[in-house]
Amino acid sequence: MKRRDFIKMSSLASLSSVFLPNRMSAAFSPLMLQSCAGINERVLVLVRLIGGNDGLNTIVPLDQYSTYANFRPTVRIPDTGSDAYINLDPSLPIQDQVGLHPVLGPFKDLYDSGEMTVIQGVMYDYQDRSHFKSTDLWMMGGDGTGLNNNPGSGWLARYLENSFPGVAGNPNLFSSPLALQLAEKKPALLFQGEHSHGISTNLSGQDVSGYYSVVSGIGGAPVDNVPSSEHGDLLDYIMEVEKNANVYSQAVSNAFNSGSNALTYPAFDLADQLKTVARLVNGGIQTKVFLVSLGGFDTHGDQIDPTMGVSVGRHAELLDELAQSMKAFMNDIKALGIEDKFLTATFSEFGRKVKENGNYGTDHGGAAPMFIMGSCINGGVLGTNVDLSEATDNNNYQIETKQYDYRNIYATILQDWLGADTSIVDLSLTDNNNPAASYTTAKLDTLISSGCKVDPNCYIINFNVNVNEIEEGSDIVFYPVPARNFVNISFGKPFTGKVSMTNTSGQLIVQKVITHSNTAYLNFGKLAAGTYFVMIEDSGNKIYTKEISVF
């Protein structure tokens, strides 16, 4: 039996994938397995709003409406009439009440059904107002202070590299790309690793269904003797991209072609991207992170149409596309029955200035809200309204207060949603000015709902993909087989590690720690006749599996 079949037969979700969480004590306790179920099927969808979304016109601070309106005589969202804001939640205390942009009705629906959380005042220290630098910082997990000004690699890349060691660019271990980028030809810095290329595959502008047939076989034989030079380094790089495009294209096209959507989406580019994400996951792709994006938020002008009102104009169009697309995506994954696999979060490089610029637009700012969507969140508004009195001529009309550091939000998502162990979160998101600190100490505890929040016993150090089936002729020999009451294992050399046996449901039958021994004696007593699995985990976290018959 092939490894894949073994995994398919195992019914517990935490074993049902081609990777196994490396927390063997947890993984082999039936109780733990139950509560840890499904964690490794969870994915994160990041929605990038390119250009700096105007947070203040996305959610208006209702307790300071007149101040807001004075700062923004032309672009303000009216409090009356057909263009009036939508009060997100009148039951909140007044200082927390926000008015949604009038085109954000779909966000209101999501909020009302507990599927959307609004996080107020998200930023980082020394907010940089360059699009480029701020985007880089956000994607690298940095900020504008000292050693955090250039972390050098993407925070998600660090998460994926450390959680899936050796996997990036190695489809023999893991057939899906760890991350997929759906728009933008420029590969996102988020996925640029410290150690490896090939963490993400970029599908921007590609016909996903036919990608494999076009890409497969592209390029020729690799260069054997690559010179030691800049030229040689590029040849290696090109060959690696070719190889990855080639090998991952099959998983991508296959998943796309075997997946489907249950509902229709509106005719927006962002909707198309999310539609593809839903279909790929439905089709069985095992990618952990998806990046979709929507551009055009740099609204220095034409933010609204002065003759038609705030429901018309660039910002209204963008928010409409965002809200309709996200809502359609949520509806679709619910109809497909896969909603519990998704957490979707927006981000933008910064918000915009409190005071409008007088050209029906707004200039670059700092703190802005973030929107989290999913069936596994508590919903609600985290944080309180930004304080508009902070915006004065002296600070060029900016919000000063950081209510939430974006890295605490991502640390929450990595740990409470994806189950990353604190050690992994710390490698992914590091305060280089204070390396001993951990962003997990200020998690947003109420973000993920209690039924979905990962139990600390289930935290994952790494998804161990070093699972090898023991083939005939291996040094590792089992006898007698079929077995009754016990089985002997001969390792062929001194072995240190752990041997366990489970039934086809993944329930642990027996487990034994072995220290420097050539053999192991596994006594399981009387068992129902049938198929069982033995797993051998060596000290290097490498796992060997063997199916045995018991009579």
Place this chain on the structure above:
Amino acid sequence: MASINPLNQVLGQRFSKHLLRRASFRFSKQDIDNFTVLSVDAAVEQLFLSVADPVPEPQDPQDAVPFWINNIPLVNINSDGRKKSYVKGAWMYNAMSSATIKHKLILFLFNQFTVSTGTGKSTEFFDYLQLLDFYSFGSMKDLALKVTYNSLMLKYLDNNTNSDNNPNENYAREFLELFTIGKGPQVAPGNYTNYTEEDIVEAAKVLTGIRNDSSRSVFDPLTGLPQGYINFNKHDIYDKTFSAAFQNTTITGATTIQDVEQEIIDFIAMIFDQTATATYICRKLYHFFVGDTISTEVENDIIAPLSATLIQYNYNLVPCVKQLLKSEHFYDMDDSDSTDEIIGGMIKSPLQLLTELTTLFEVPVPDPVTDAYNFYHLYSHNFLMAKYFPGAGMPLFEPNSVAGYPAYYQDPYYSKYWFDSSTIISRYKLLSSFIIGRNQLGGFTSLIGLTFDVVDCVQTNSLFTDPENPSALVSDMITYMLPEGVDSDRFSYFYDDIFLDGMMPYNWTVAWNDFLTTQDDTVVRPRLEQIFTFLVNSPEFQTY
């Protein structure tokens, strides 16, 4: 130690290829051979000779008015999106027509003072290219001033709405951050070493009151090109004071339109007086012409003297770029190993790939004058601008951000950005599109206005010295196409595995001569298409 000292020797073929590739958009056998025997100095000087564009003004073959670009107002332009493609097509044709550095410099300047053709009209875009053309052998400082008055730029970065009572910071910010002095490390909140957030506010005030002119009737006397104008009533008349990064300079508020002009001149002079501006521009030049990595050694030994030259010549690019292209460093001749750096050390942009392929193999691009519809519409508009360039990640003159193309600025990958899983198809299906004469990059397989006949190429292109000799045929291609030589294993792969594919060498000779006699190309054509495709799509050919 890297050396900016001039390399005094005859170029030779390897360096000839290197120089032509990096510093022009023409890469024909004739040009390579011509340059091969020149000294480094003479070859570089030749690149800077003034040459006339064969197509000075594009046309729209589908429009009743044959020449529609010059000086017409911005109203009633039919099919403007199409016309933008036509302007780009004509520019590309000119770029490929002679071995000059001019169009490389225009692209450099465009990438420095980026606009997007998503904004404005085709006529404004043409004006903008003309402006860059005018200053391609001129001063970046002068250009920075002219760009500030340019209508397309005024619209693109919203400076046409920047007013005294409602300042719009967009242009001021990008002018400092991207166009001129560049951003240093953030050393305190809002302080980016080379300038501060307060400087942006003050800069925006200096730049208030400039408006674009839709009638295209205001002309700059120096360039003769249309430009915007100053609306004094919208200008901030108070004094503007800058931070310590600019020596706390105060620019006195204007009382007349002439004063406003002077304010802007003073403001630009203030920025270009900073060494950081020269350093920033020279780093950009380095990434554009030389390589992806700027080590401390390169910073000290190359960027520093280059910046001094740029300042010495008042930001005129010519002496500075000449110095760079003549330097030992540019040819990797400044240390004991002249094969480990620079040459073959960058990935070609989609434009580079296309122009090399076209000029080396003499791909029969339709003539813009006698075959205008095929050239402008099918080839330029439908195929290159709509399919190839966006698919390959370089929508021509339409980068998706004001910073230009990421390959020219984004640390740490630089030119590697050109090559990824989403651009590979367009790059690797370009040649087959040419061979088939139809788009193969996805979507409709429409006609592309030309067909590239490889058999004809081997017969007529002087690149092929002895087509009946299979070893010479493959060797000629490798010699001219690849940036470096290949070892015997690699040669054997292209020659034995791909080209001969089990045949004996004499089989090819017989087949070729049979073809010459009978004109039946059924044996030779597939084999030639095979070797062309594998060489064009080899990792080596992606680099330069």
